[in-house]
Structures are given as C-alpha cells and as structure tokens.
Amino acid sequence: MLSERAGKIKSSPTLAIDAKAKSIKEAGVDIVNFGAGEPDFDTPDNIKEAAIKAIKDGFTKYTAVGGIDALKDAIIEKLKKDNNLDYKREEIIVSCGAKHSLYNIAQALFSPGDEVLIPSPYWVTYPEQVILNDAIPVFIKTYESDSFMVKPESIESHITQKTKALILNSPSNPTGLTYDRKNLEQIAEIVLKHNIYVISDEIYEKLIYDGLEHVSIASLDNSVKKKTIVVNGLSKSHAMTGWRIGFAAGPEEIIKAMTDIQSQSTSNPTSISQKAAIEALTGPQDFIKTMLDEFDRRRNFLVNELNSIPGVTCLTPGGAFYAFPNTSFFYGKKTDNYKISSSNDLSMYLLEKANVAMVHGAAFGDDSYMRLSYATSINEIKKGVERIKGALNRLS
C-alpha cells in the first residue's frame, strides 16, 4: 500500500494537457501549443561550450552538496549587482532547479499543521509542495481589477497563530503580475509585524517589460532580508530548463538545513551544469535582451489579438511569458456535443475542435481564466489565435 503522502499528491495538470496535445500531434494533427512552460530559445553557445569543456576536463564527479564555491561566488555577485543584496557563501545553496530549492525550503521550514499563504492564482507547484510536507496551503484570492496584486490587508486577514510563511512570485506565473517597490514595502510591513517568512520566487526576474524594475523584497531592508528566502535560477533567464540549476539565498540557519536535506536526498546538482551556470552568470548577457525583445513583440501581439475577441478580456502582463485572459463569458454556452461550463471544458473543446493547447485557469486556482504561453513563434501565435476566434465564435 502506498503512503498517505502519495495519496495526497496531485499529478501536474499542465503535464496532462501536454500529454493530450502530444498524443493528438502523434496522430498527425497540426496542434498549436500555447502550453509550454519554458523558453523556445536554445541555450546560448558560450554556455554549452563551458559544459563541454567541463566534461573534457574531467569535471564529472561529486561536488560540494550545495554547489562549488566558484558558482556560489557568481551567484553572490549576481545578487549584489542585480538585486543590491549581500550574502556570504553560507547563505547560498545551489539545487537541481528552482523547484528543488523551493522543495528544500518546504522541508526545512514546514511542520505538520503549519499554514502557508499562497496568493491565488498561483504556480501549480506551490500548494503541492506545501501538502507534501504536511503543511496547509491557505489561498488568498486576488482580482483582475487589482492586476492580481495581493492586498496587504488580505494577507493580514488570513494570518493565524499557525501561519509560517507567505509565498510571493514576482513576476508571476501565470498572471505576469510584477510587484513594484511600494507594494512590496506594504507586504513587508505585514510580514514583519506577524513575524512570518517570505519565500520569494524570482525566477522570471529577467523577463520583464515596459521598463518595469524588478525589486526583490529581501532588498528593502535588513529586517526583511532576515525573514526572506530568495529563490532564483537559470531555467527561464538563460533558456536552461534541462540543465537543472536553481538556487536560494537566505538566513544561514535555513540554508544549512536545506543543504543537509539535499545531502541526504539528491546530493549536488550536476557538476557539468554548475560549470555552465558560472558561464551563464558571468559571461555575456546580450542573449537575454534578444530573447526579451522577441517575447515583448509576441506579448503585445497576443494580448491585442485576445482582446479583439468578443467576450475575452486580457490584462497586459508585466513579466514572464504568459497571457492570462478571462474566458468566463463563454461558460454556460454550447455547440455540437460540447457544453462549456468551466475552464477545463473550454480547454478540452479548444484542444479537440480547434487543435489549440493551453492550460485551464482552474489548474492555477482560478476557473475564470486560461493560461497561454507565448514561448512560441509569432506565426504559431497568429495561427492559434485565428483558430481560437473561430471556435469561440461557434459557441452560443
């Protein structure tokens, strides 16, 4: 018999959509895929070369569990330069992706019954990691009319004796919301007043538009920094999802516990990827601008197109690479054999009848929306939007 824990975990709904899209594609159907959660760009050559060199040099053995010093130093340098944050090596851990760093945090911080605040819509992984560690996710609903920003007073009204931490994600997957300094100051005030931790997932830091500035909540002042664990990585910024390098920076005591946990679960992240990560952080950064300019072009195009569909409204995301349109107008409508009463119904209808894959908002905690990734070419976006328009038009 499986563990109680195994019985509580949900498989990833984003992967389920992807599997369905792939099986339709294998049957020879031309699918437009808005489901991707990773950049469609290749990892830059200088980074690949660094990995090839590491292999040729025989850098292929176990390393220090939490990452080699040279990589920690490159991360310290990055946090200083980009985020105005000062850390020592003992306050840094490198893990097998930011997701793994987040998991280590959950293991190091949460005890059974602890409550963890998660603004909703949220990244699908947060509540599952909380549940896997016997803690309780507490959702704080946010609204399109506030750009999905969590209000300080709603954070406060969800805090109890058991509240341990707040998970913040800016820029956000799925909404693209990007918090500014003033919002973060208000949130920090509540956090400090109630002495809870902030887990700040900043993985989309580099993918930010319209001249917005990324601010790390930890950088506001030293008292906030002491209660914050900053999580970041190279998957999104350097198109390195497959290399599995993420990191966390925070209070030494927490990082040490995370490192001990990592030492008994996965050990070090791949030695070769660590060398590649040093090159990613210290080598030329012009790749990011090229990728960002292209994402920006696609973002503007996709959001305009979505807003031109009668019944659809879509905010302009400030960061990441997802559009998050409100599609609730279509719930209650029908055509042929399809009756649409949820985001899941609509995504299945669009997949089967229009051959367009996207992720239903319910997966992220809000049924009124759909998530469309624009990590795909402008031509695909054009084709996809035409199909969506046609299919929505047939609903009545």
Ligand SMILES: *Cc1c(COP(=O)(O)O)cnc(C)c1O
């Ligand atoms: C992609 C993603 C991550 C983690 O990516 P890794 O590949 O594990 O580094 C973390 N948070 C959010 C919100 C993401 O979208």
